[in-house]
Amino acid sequence: MSPLLRRTKKKPADRVVTLVGKPGCHLCDDARLVVSAVCEETGASWVEKDITRDEALHQEYWEQVPVVLIDGEQHTFWRVDPARLRTALRA
Template sequence: MSALFRRTKKNPADRMVTLVGKPGCHLCDDARAVVREVCAQTGASWEERDITQDEELHRAYWEQIPVVLIDNEQHTFWRVDPVRLRDALGS
């Protein structure tokens, strides 16, 4: 297979998971617990962004929160499946 078409698997420790949510959101609380656990297991970094503090995020995701991004690409929304997230991180 050509090197151009070969997909390089990233090390989970080199990945950034972003949880987009807002205060008082019970689904965001559930998502946070899953993201925190999976990132601790895989070594991936994670951060949380509040849509009430970011107009661009609010426009993009207000109907989908919580939203999980991996390396700034949308991975999922509403419910976070730990197995799917772990797989997406390459672990």
């Protein structure tokens, strides 16, 4: 395979996890704990976005919150499995 076509593996520290949720959501609270712990462990950064403050996110994810994105791509919704998130960040 040509070096130009080879896919470069990102380090966890180069990854960004986005937690999309809303206030008063117990699943979002649970997801926040998992995302925070896994990101701290792996060195990935994370941000949280509130669907009640972003109409586009609300339209896309209102039935699925919490939603976890990795580098803008949907990883999971409702429940966050720490082992699966850790593996995805290291992939």
